[in-house]
Amino acid sequence: MGDELTAADVLVDRLIRWGVDVVFGLPGDGINGFMDALHNRRGDLRYIHCRHEEVAAMAAVGYAKFTGRLGVCFATSGPGAAHLLNGLLDARTDQAPLLAISGMTYHDLVGTSYLQDVNTDYMFDDVALYNQRIMGPAHVVNVTDYAVRTALTQRGPAHLTFPIDYQAAPANSGSRFRRNVEGHTSTAYRPPIRVPRRQDLDAAARVLSGRSRPVILAGAGARGAADEIEAVAEKLGAPIVKAQLGESSFAASPAHAVPRKVGQAAATLVGRLRDRARGEHPE
Known part of the structure; x- marks a missing residue:
């Protein structure tokens, strides 16, 4: 060959x-x-x-x-x-x-x-x-x-x-169906942008309303949204705690990044909490 x-x-x-x-x-x-x-x-x-x-x-x-x-x-x-x-x-x-x-x-x-x-x-x-x-x-x-x-x-x-x-097998061997046109698939790709539903944003606003010390926990879901997260942190005056899989979401340490302090309401805006993270408090 x-x-x-x-x-x-x-x-x-x-x-x-x-x-x-x-x-x-x-x-x-x-x-x-x-x-x-x-x-x-x-x-x-x-x-x-x-x-x-x-x-x-x-x-x-x-x-x-x-x-x-x-x-x-x-x-x-x-x-x-x-x-x-x-x-x-x-x-x-x-x-x-x-x-x-x-x-x-x-x-x-x-x-x-x-x-x-x-x-x-x-x-x-x-x-x-x-x-x-x-x-x-x-x-x-x-x-x-x-x-x-x-x-x-x-x-x-x-x-x-x-x-x-x-x-x-040689790359040009075997049969090719006439409708299997070369080039009809491609490697062109742009990451999809997920936009939250309005009702989800309203629900998040209600949870945060009146809270004096919210905290943002940034996990894997924060990737690609660092600017937006920092803007929300600035608006709320909230510190950002990065989970392990959220470390790569920020090119540098966010201005609001702080040691892992616990606030009055921990707002998990991005990422997911499993049972091991929630412990006996699923709410």
Whole structure:
């Protein structure tokens, strides 16, 4: 095959076009074509070799949480792919953009009890917001764009599974349906802006009305809204307490940032409080 581009090369190139510059994973026979493609683009993409597939998934989720960017992880077929599941569950729970790529047995041996023959697309169906099996070289760009866009816009996990033989197939091989027009998907993307409903703003105003010492707890939901949060803090005269995942929301320490003091009313304007944070006081 020589220097001919493979379908896996196309996938890696598409990830780079989406701005991905680091991936986490563990090699295996079921994902070797993808590994070769990573090696071919080693100057553009940093590969972090993990000791276990679950570690790779959790590392990618952590990367997504603290940077706001897409986390990418991969694993081989069968049990390797299964080990990614906890990471996808964490990404879905905490709304972190994640793309998981798994290997799969040869496309014409699926369902024949061949080595590590698991329908990984079925296995990930309950946890991934977007979940597809790559059906050939002409399918790669389309599903990669859909997977990445879903992970970023819906803030959660997407999954692609890639049969071994298709990974190594020449990029221009196989058939292309005439309606599968090249270029009908793209990497153009702008983060969505969420606007609160008027009734939610009114409810927040009622909670804060008459409170003399409100506090703003800025968590992961504060990302991209630092200016607005500081404007509200200025208006209320409220200190800003940053949760761990809110640290990266501010380029510098906000003017109203203070040590973790407790006010009369703690106003959680952004972020979420779970039962462990609320303790015995759900109200």
